[in-house]
Amino acid sequence: MLQFPPWKVALVLLTLAWGVVMALPNVANMDNAPGFMPKKGVNLGLDLQGGVYLMMEINPDEVIANRLEVFAGDVRSALSNVAPSERIGHLPEISGRQLEIKLTRPDAEGNFPMDEALSRIRKLNSNVEGAIGGAKTYEIEALGTDRILVTVPAASEEALMKDALGKTMTIVRRRVDPDGVSEIAITPQGNDRIILEAPGEPDPQRLKDLLSRDGKMTFNLVDNSPSAITSAQAGVPRAGYRLLEGPTTGPLLVRNIPEVTGADIANAAQGFDEGNRPQINFRLNSNGARKFYDTTRNNSGKLFAIVLDDVIMSAPRINEPIPGGNVRITGDFTQEEAQDLAAIIEAGEMPAKVQFLDQRTVSATLGHDSIRAGTRASMIGLALVAIFMIIAYGLMGGFAVGSLAANIVLILGALSGLGATLTLPGIAGIILTIGMAVDANVLVFERIREEQRNGRSPLTAVQAGYERAFSTILDANVTTLIAAIILYLLGSGPVKGFAVTLAIGIVTSVFTAFVVTRWFTVMWLKTFRPKKLAV
Structure with a gap:
């Protein structure tokens, strides 16, 4: 000793x-x-x-509606991705916490292919993560002869909220601290609330602006013909298009179905253009780069809009096929704005909008x-x-x-x-x-x-x-x-x-x-x- x-x-x-x-x-x-x-x-x-304290909440109704919207897209593909003679027509409609699918193409005897439709939809219905006994995410049932109702049971809702809360916390961290060097604290409170503490942050409004955006990024083809834009401004838009505009563009008709989405983005960062002005650089993954190349190859001379939360960030003209998947957004950005936008793009889309319940500044x-x-x-x-x-x-x-x-x-x-x-x-x-x-x-x-x-x-x-x-x-x-x-x-x-x-x-x-x-x-x-x- x-x-x-x-x-x-x-x-x-x-x-x-x-x-x-x-x-x-x-x-x-x-x-x-x-x-x-x-x-x-x-x-x-x-x-x-010193710094900022924020208490945020995600709405369960919005989380479920967003998940049903994704499921509705899968249903649309499942019921339509067959030969034209075998298509099962449908009109999906989301109402609150349920999705209703109406079959619209009866056979020669006037009967709707209900069994085939139910079979295809149920194949899309995955198990609830962590549930005992293989419980399904959605309840799917037939209503009458031509309607199918999709709802979310209570056990599944709890799992969806847990998943949404975890994803929201991850996205909040990526947006507020993209480099992982700030000593922020993000803690869950209950099933639908998050507390963010950001030491050293002097501007609570900047954080709120950074977190209140959905972060939905899409790349859409544009119809910029004056007659079509004039008709849309008069309330008669072209079918399959919607009228959007941005800080550096006038009103443009943007195709509803995107060619590339935010899920195809590998990373994003703030950079500088040839004139040393701030810009946003991002790289697409292999699947996104292929789709981007195919789109630019097949649509020479057209405008290609980069849309973030229904705002056109940029709409360059396609002059030649663009391989490699490296894309940039230029505009009248400050360096801080470019950094924030890059953080939003790389972090991805929020499962639901966050509502700010409490704010304190120390x-x-x-x-x-x-x-x-x-x-x-x-x-x-x-x-x-x-x-x-x-x-x-x-x-x-x-x-x-x-x-x-x-x-x-x-x-x-x-x-x-x-x-x-x-x-x-x-x-x-x-x-x-x-x-x-x-x-x-x-x-x-x-x-x-x-x-x-x-x-x-x-x-x-x-x-x-x-x-x-x-x-x-x-x-x-x-x-x-x-x-x-x-x-x-x-x-x-x-x-x-x-x-x-x-x-x-x-x-x-x-x-x-x-x-x-x-x-x-x-x-x-x-x-x-x-x-x-x-x-």
């Missing part, structure tokens, strides 16, 4: 040096430091750095005040603990204070190294750790006092004190660590921040109490060989 061979001393020193290096960016500017050294300190949470000034108050409280707590330990245990209490300082450095180093976010409850966890960190030392020192009163020499009293206190200290810290893990797994936001700092503090405090303080004590004993310990 009191043996410290050179390899063990080297390990202790390396651990302490690692803590100092990782914690250094919190107190010094490391921008010009060598490449192997960290440049960034502890990430500050919303309550310390000022940076309030965050700085919280940091100063937390720092002041930590220093006062450290000073009081140090005074108590030195008064109660003399020189060995001073060793405990030294290990406590090392403990704080290791906590900051661990938070920086793990990329954890420090919140105000996290500061409370650090302050609590300062108070708890000396518990192990107190137990050991009291054991040493008892052994010394029983006549043991200083060296054997120290060894017995550490050996007999070890199991008690380990049990107490393991149970606290379990509590911290449960808080992290079941809690959210501030509770998680408290749990992280508490868990790290438990591990570092056990290390400093049983290794660093013991090392200080052993070095002193072997150097000065006192006949009695002043404990």
